[in-house]
Amino acid sequence: MQEHQHFVPNRKKRLATLIPLNGPWRNVVDTASIILGSFLIAVAFNLFLLPNQIASGGVSGLSILGKEWLGLEPAYTQWAINIPLLIAGFLLIGKQYGIRSVLGSIVLPLFVYLTKDWAIPTTNPLLGSLYGGIGVGLGIGIVYRGRGSTGGMSILARIVQKYSGLSYSLCVVIMDATVIIMAAFVLSLEQSLYALIGLYVTGKVIDAVEMGLGYSKVAYIISNKTEPITKVILADLDRGLTKLEAKGGYTDDQRTVLMVVVGQNEVPRLKALIRSVDPQAFVIISNAHEVLGEGFKRDEA
Numbered sequence: 001m002q003e004h005q006h007f008v009p010n011r012k013k014r015l016a017t018l019i020p021l022n023g024p025w026r027n028v029v030d031t032a033s034i035i036l037g038s039f040l041i042a043v044a045f046n047l048f049l050l051p052n053q054i055a056s057g058g059v060s061g062l063s064i065l066g067k068e069w070l071g072l073e074p075a076y077t078q079w080a081i082n083i084p085l086l087i088a089g090f091l092l093i094g095k096q097y098g099i100r101s102v103l104g105s106i107v108l109p110l111f112v113y114l115t116k117d118w119a120i121p122t123t124n125p126l127l128g129s130l131y132g133g134i135g136v137g138l139g140i141g142i143v144y145r146g147r148g149s150t151g152g153m154s155i156l157a158r159i160v161q162k163y164s165g166l167s168y169s170l171c172v173v174i175m176d177a178t179v180i181i182m183a184a185f186v187l188s189l190e191q192s193l194y195a196l197i198g199l200y201v202t203g204k205v206i207d208a209v210e211m212g213l214g215y216s217k218v219a220y221i222i223s224n225k226t227e228p229i230t231k232v233i234l235a236d237l238d239r240g241l242t243k244l245e246a247k248g249g250y251t252d253d254q255r256t257v258l259m260v261v262v263g264q265n266e267v268p269r270l271k272a273l274i275r276s277v278d279p280q281a282f283v284i285i286s287n288a289h290e291v292l293g294e295g296f297k298r299d300e301a
């Protein structure tokens with residue numbers, strides 16, 4: 001059993017959403033996100049990854065190897081790989097996945113071609129891997145938020161997943177690892193190590209863009225004084241909470257666990273309020289990467 005007490009914070013009342021989540025406006029926002037994200041990826045590629053030979057996985061990594069080994073224009077290499085994979089995605093995965101990949105697969109190499117002559121800010125491979133990873137991760141994260149894809153190896157990973165039974169994440173790791181191993185032979189072992197740094201940074205930035213940096217906190221409070229704690233949280237912290245009915249693992253006693261979501265800056269105040277009521281309360285606080293909802297309103301009697 002659960003008991004929900006809802007409220008609207010007087011000092012933090014959310015604004016109504018300006019752009020609907022569905023409908024034509026959502027399609028416009030998604031398209032703009034894919035274009036913007038692809039542009040950022042291309043800029044990071046030409047300013048940091050390509051000049052420093054950081055082949056950190058994916059089709060972009062293969063295009064760097066093609067440039068260094070055969071002298072091929074990276075944009076042409078990316079189109080040459082993306083378009084066949086896009087067709088394969090339509091045939092083997094389905095129309096819906098292919099449609100979401102079309103725009104990114106086409107405009108990303110185009111932006112790579114258009115920004116190829118931009119001034120290079122650094123020839124330090126460590127800086128190149130770090131800032132290249134940040135730029136690519138930021139771009140991919142924005143593309144993902146636009147419900148899109150840049151195609152390439154992500155399509156190949158989906159195909160391998162479908163017919164091998166492996167998880168998608170493992171397929172992506174295998175693809176990226178293959179490119180980085182190739183970089184060790186085509187370029188050097190040192191360059192492949194820099195590529196690993198870039199790949200790691202890219203993954204972290206993608207997570208930050210998708211999940212957000214300003215994590216909320218969720219607190220679970222176990223106490224024999226749940227009612228007084230509930231009152232101070234509702235009145236003094238101006239936050240709602242949920243009561244969860246639980247059973248002690250050792251005693252089998254029934255007890256109530258309070259769950260409350262707060263901002264990072266509210267955690268010290270929350271802990272102080274709990275201590276003021278019950279210094280012996282058991283409190284678990286962890287990150288909540290995303291909290292959805294338009295706010296809550298305390299039920300009126």
